[in-house]
Amino acid sequence: MVLEIKGGRRVVIATLKGDLDHHGCQQIRQDIDSVISMPSTKILVLDMTRISFMDSSGMGLLLARNKLAMDNQVQLIICGASVEITKLLQMVNLDKQIPLFSTLEQAIEYVERRG
Amino acid sequence: METNRLYAELPAISVNEAVSRVMISGLLMNIRGVTMGEIEEVKVALSEAVTNIILHAYPEGYPAGKIYIKGVVEGGRLTLKIWDKGCGIANLSQAMEPMFSGSGSQERTGMGFTVMQSFMDSLDVRTEKGKGTSVVMTKKLGIGT
């Protein structure tokens, strides 16, 4: 399994696993899209702590998912990105469009503070 | 430090993205002073070139082709060549621009060449229509000798 879903119906926490390369993205894409498309979802936290690798395919995946999320009035949040992954997110300005946190705890705290 | 080298021919299928990364990690692991961060950056750059071959080099109507990889480590410097015998790139300077993708897909951001450029010390791309494309990248690793 590449995606593990936790949390409630309104706030969904998705733990991504494996490699976000072109091969890995093919498997993960539909799973994320089905969560974003659920009418009850308002906030989707993508926990990347267990993503060991990402390249431009992952950047494309996240950019396209962020667009879909905005179209569905869902707020994306990313946590647990490694140094290299953070560099890639900055290259396409995703760090300006999506709140980034080092740990899942910090992301959850942010969600709770916002209510 | 001794010279070490790697040569591989792999079918252009997506499982080989990960295969190629494992091979290059193995080659770089024993370089003196090399950091995990440096190895990660090389893995990303290699993955970009390999994925481009899988996605773009052998389009519909082209016989399924191969990914060719050559890596040489000498004096703490890696020279990495990745090439194909596919369709080539019609407009190379446009292809290398950030955010340009020749594929119509929503999922492609056109950042592959930009990522290779920023994670490696040098990038040289040659291409010929109908003959193929080659990418040569270098990077100084660790303390060298």
Ligand SMILES: Nc1ncnc2c1ncn2[C@@H]1O[C@H](COP(=O)(O)OP(=O)(O)OP(=O)(O)O)[C@@H](O)[C@H]1O
């Ligand atoms: N080996 C190749 N053979 C044929 N065309 C290529 C090759 N490599 C790259 N190209 C062309 O150059 C374009 C730009 O490549 P680049 O890697 O920068 O972006 P991309 O692959 O389209 O998107 P991304 O890498 O961000 O997913 C590609 O869309 C493709 O048209």
Ligand SMILES: [Mg+2]
């Ligand atoms: Mg690419």
